[in-house]
Amino acid sequence: MKGPTLVIMAAGMGSRYGGLKQMDRIGLGGEALLDYSVYDALRSGFTQAVFIIRHDIEKDFKEIVLNRLGPRLPYRLAFQETCSLIPADLLEGVRRTGRTKPWGTTHALLCAAPLIDAPFAVINADDFYGRPAFEAMAKFLSVPDCREGALVPYRLEKTLSSTGSVTRGVCAIRDGFLVSVEELMGLEKQGRAILNTGPGGERRELPPDAPVSMNFWGFPTAIFPDLERYFLEFISASWG
Numbered sequence: 001m002k003g004p005t006l007v008i009m010a011a012g013m014g015s016r017y018g019g020l021k022q023m024d025r026i027g028l029g030g031e032a033l034l035d036y037s038v039y040d041a042l043r044s045g046f047t048q049a050v051f052i053i054r055h056d057i058e059k060d061f062k063e064i065v066l067n068r069l070g071p072r073l074p075y076r077l078a079f080q081e082t083c084s085l086i087p088a089d090l091l092e093g094v095r096r097t098g099r100t101k102p103w104g105t106t107h108a109l110l111c112a113a114p115l116i117d118a119p120f121a122v123i124n125a126d127d128f129y130g131r132p133a134f135e136a137m138a139k140f141l142s143v144p145d146c147r148e149g150a151l152v153p154y155r156l157e158k159t160l161s162s163t164g165s166v167t168r169g170v171c172a173i174r175d176g177f178l179v180s181v182e183e184l185m186g187l188e189k190q191g192r193a194i195l196n197t198g199p200g201g202e203r204r205e206l207p208p209d210a211p212v213s214m215n216f217w218g219f220p221t222a223i224f225p226d227l228e229r230y231f232l233e234f235i236s237a238s239w240g
């Protein structure tokens with residue numbers, strides 16, 4: 001019986017890290033960080049995967065990551081480039097920006113949409129989520145006729161870095177439903193306090209148990225028309 005699909009976004013580069021940390025070998029057996037996500041997903045009920053990568057890392061990705069999978073997990077590759085899915089009349093304007101990084105989660109999912117035919121979870125390749133997160137999401141996505149989306153939130157204090165500030169999506173949750181996500185930059189721990197420094201230098205303290213998004217989402221395939229409309233509106237408003 002086919003279970004949910006795991007979609008792994010591996011096209012971006014870690015700007016603070018300075019390289020492709022999704023392919024760095026960190027385990028005693030040479031495992032990359034995303035090997036642990038695949039391992040936990042398999043044992044939680046996910047039965048197939050879609051990896052979203054760039055063409056220029058395809059060779060290294062196959063050698064370092066995919067060759068380790070063997071027959072354990074059926075997978076397909078989707079490719080996300082800066083100009084992927086950009087309407088022809090807006091393409092020149094986008095190119096003039098000089099942007100080289102992909103456009104984010106919505107764009108990544110649209111690049112992979114033709115390969116996704118079951119309820120799915122989407123994660124970053126360069127984050128460690130833990131098996132309970134995969135178990136909870138697999139259970140949610142395995143409900144017959146799944147029609148809603150979900151997010152696995154984490155405690156803010158557990159997601160901070162000891163080597164500098166981070167950006168996190170701070171979530172407002174009411175009665176178990178996600179109300180909003182506010183992206184805050186410059187989050188760091190100072191003493192016992194967790195502080196956010198805004199663009200104007202203003203500072204505010206956040207509670208350690210504030211729920212934050214680490215980009216672990218779950219959706220039915222019915223989400224794609226809405227994502228397509230949203231992305232087109234975004235691109236058109238910027239360069240139309």
